[in-house]
Amino acid sequence: MGRRPPLPLFSISLLGVEDAVREGIAQTLAWLTPLELSEDETNTVQLVLAEALNNVVEHALAGTGGQTTVEIRGHHGASGLDLCIVDKGIAMPDGVVPRLPAPDVTVDVADLPDGGFGWFLIHTLAQDVTYVRRGKHNYLTLRLAVAL
Amino acid sequence: MGRRPPLPLFSISLLGVEDAVREGIAQTLAWLTPLELSEDETNTVQLVLAEALNNVVEHALAGTGGQTTVEIRGHHGASGLDLCIVDKGIAMPDGVVPRLPAPDVTVDVADLPDGGFGWFLIHTLAQDVTYVRRGKHNYLTLRLAVAL
Amino acid sequence: MELTSSTERGVPIVTVQEQRIDAAAALAFKDRVRDVTEGGQDTVLLDLNHVVFIDSSGLGAIVASMKILSPKRRLVLAGLTPAVDKVFRLTRMDSVFGVFATVEAALNELQE
Amino acid sequence: MELTSSTERGVPIVTVQEQRIDAAAALAFKDRVRDVTEGGQDTVLLDLNHVVFIDSSGLGAIVASMKILSPKRRLVLAGLTPAVDKVFRLTRMDSVFGVFATVEAALNELQE
Ligand SMILES: Nc1ncnc2c1ncn2[C@@H]1O[C@H](COP(=O)(O)OP(=O)(O)O)[C@@H](O)[C@H]1O
Ligand SMILES: Nc1ncnc2c1ncn2[C@@H]1O[C@H](COP(=O)(O)OP(=O)(O)O)[C@@H](O)[C@H]1O
Numbered sequence: 001m002g003r004r005p006p007l008p009l010f011s012i013s014l015l016g017v018e019d020a021v022r023e024g025i026a027q028t029l030a031w032l033t034p035l036e037l038s039e040d041e042t043n044t045v046q047l048v049l050a051e052a053l054n055n056v057v058e059h060a061l062a063g064t065g066g067q068t069t070v071e072i073r074g075h076h077g078a079s080g081l082d083l084c085i086v087d088k089g090i091a092m093p094d095g096v097v098p099r100l101p102a103p104d105v106t107v108d109v110a111d112l113p114d115g116g117f118g119w120f121l122i123h124t125l126a127q128d129v130t131y132v133r134r135g136k137h138n139y140l141t142l143r144l145a146v147a148l
Numbered sequence: 149m150g151r152r153p154p155l156p157l158f159s160i161s162l163l164g165v166e167d168a169v170r171e172g173i174a175q176t177l178a179w180l181t182p183l184e185l186s187e188d189e190t191n192t193v194q195l196v197l198a199e200a201l202n203n204v205v206e207h208a209l210a211g212t213g214g215q216t217t218v219e220i221r222g223h224h225g226a227s228g229l230d231l232c233i234v235d236k237g238i239a240m241p242d243g244v245v246p247r248l249p250a251p252d253v254t255v256d257v258a259d260l261p262d263g264g265f266g267w268f269l270i271h272t273l274a275q276d277v278t279y280v281r282r283g284k285h286n287y288l289t290l291r292l293a294v295a296l
Numbered sequence: 297m298e299l300t301s302s303t304e305r306g307v308p309i310v311t312v313q314e315q316r317i318d319a320a321a322a323l324a325f326k327d328r329v330r331d332v333t334e335g336g337q338d339t340v341l342l343d344l345n346h347v348v349f350i351d352s353s354g355l356g357a358i359v360a361s362m363k364i365l366s367p368k369r370r371l372v373l374a375g376l377t378p379a380v381d382k383v384f385r386l387t388r389m390d391s392v393f394g395v396f397a398t399v400e401a402a403l404n405e406l407q408e
Numbered sequence: 409m410e411l412t413s414s415t416e417r418g419v420p421i422v423t424v425q426e427q428r429i430d431a432a433a434a435l436a437f438k439d440r441v442r443d444v445t446e447g448g449q450d451t452v453l454l455d456l457n458h459v460v461f462i463d464s465s466g467l468g469a470i471v472a473s474m475k476i477l478s479p480k481r482r483l484v485l486a487g488l489t490p491a492v493d494k495v496f497r498l499t500r501m502d503s504v505f506g507v508f509a510t511v512e513a514a515l516n517e518l519q520e
Contacts, residue, residue: 050351051351058319106391109366110367113359115356
């Protein structure tokens with residue numbers, strides 16, 4: 001690891017609605033400025049965050065209509081960037097990280113999937129994905145091999 | 149690093165007063181249970197946190213009388229345990245981590261120091277101590293070589 | 297969601313004038329593509345060169361647009377920036393769409 | 409801050425009945441030691457065997473108590489648990505106080 005200025009353990013709070021995700025990602029990237037991520041690394045961060053946050057908003061917080069906030073926490077260290085998403089929504093199905101394969105695209109146009117790629121992208125881009133539920137909170141940790 | 153259950157990026161909020169420090173430490177230790185720290189490691193965590201939090205309450209937040217909260221954030225990874233203390237108080241003198249030597253104890257009893265050991269203990273017990281000010285917040289990060 | 301439409305060498309082109317097609321933009325994107333392509337017959341060229349970020353919802357919206365146009369009309373893509381290209385490749389959707397490096401390359405293929 | 413005082417073989421013993429001497433307890437500790445030792449003449453034995461945690465404020469309070477007793481009286485320590493012992497060693501305060509492993513060992517030394 002090069003000698004970069006240290007990153008504190010940052011935290012960002014956003015409203016648990018679809019329209020807040022973009023701003024949450026932008027604020028995360030602002031914290032990551034000292035890491036001088038490459039364009040591809042920056043895209044990995046954005047994409048993984050977008051998929052994870054969209055899932056929280058659409059599934060864990062479905063129907064709450066933005067009365068609750070979501071936190072993005074971040075830590076950078078020798079093993080890369082850890083992003084942790086904390087929400088007060090419903091737990092993951094079966095209490096584990098969904099491990100869904102990519103939907104099949106070798107089908108007729110009319111049958112093409114227009115969704116269901118979220119977890120596939122997360123697992124593809126993250127080194128490690130862990131989930132725990134503690135109390136009324138979900139903690140999803142995404143380890144990204146960026147700024148190593 | 150052994151195969152321990154993963155620790156999410158946890159965060160604890162406490163009132164910025166002396167009497168809340170003990171509870172903040174206890175809550176931190178509760179989060180660390182899965183790490184199965186030794187007694188000595190547990191004491192290191194407690195001592196470093198106590199010194200850092202006491203400093204925040206006594207110096208950074210002096211005179212605020214508990215209108216403001218302090219956050220303890222924690223992350224465990226391959227390089228150990230990172231604890232980050234976040235407060236909205238005054239900045240560190242000169243914007244850097246004080247690096248004060250241990251007060252001299254080879255003096256007459258009447259001249260013995262009954263304070264001033266805080267930063268010495270922190271630097272002695274932590275692997276790495278970093279400080280940044282961002283906006284109106286102080287971020288003090290303490291890297292501890294425990295649960296490695 | 298700002299989209300503009302034009303016709304070059306007889307090919308209808310829809311140009312996305314936004315930097316992001318994400319979950320917040322997906323629905324509006326789909327509606328706008330439907331609006332600006334309504335009534336035509338030919339293959340539609342979607343110019344993505346201003347788009348620097350797309351998530352799976354944005355991808356889904358592009359797929360949905362293609363499905364709305366089909367079976368009569370095709371949707372082909374041009375100007376994928378690296379981040380957009382990556383999402384298409386990871387999901388193998390690059391094999392589903394005609395993907396051209398530039399609008400120019402697409403027009404050369406599509407005209408006549 | 410619960411402290412108890414007793415006398416064994418002529419030696420005044422102050423036993424801390426709490427698990428922690430930290431910043432929140434430091435002031436009360438100092439006051440209580442002063443109260444229970446008031447008026448005496450002999451060396452005071454501080455029994456710390458119930459204390460499992462001490463921070464630099466707690467250390468400071470013990471030092472301050474010794475300074476209050478001096479120059480007439482000494483303060484010696486017994487029963488330091490590992491965490492307490494560590495703080496005394498790191499700050500070199502173990503060289504300033506008489507430190508005994510147990511109350512028994514301290515009494516053997518102090519009586520007569
Ligand atoms: N944060 C979450 N909480 C609860 N359920 C979830 C969460 N994320 C995903 N799921 C479940 O996993 C399924 C697949 O998710 P994903 O791969 O992201 O596809 P999609 O893009 O359709 O959301 C969802 O339809 C939902 O049932
Ligand atoms: N968080 C802080 N913010 C501002 N100043 C601080 C902070 N921590 C320590 N200081 C300064 O450093 C000095 C020494 O601190 P320390 O070694 O902990 O001794 P003490 O135990 O007397 O507080 C303090 O007296 C104070 O002036």
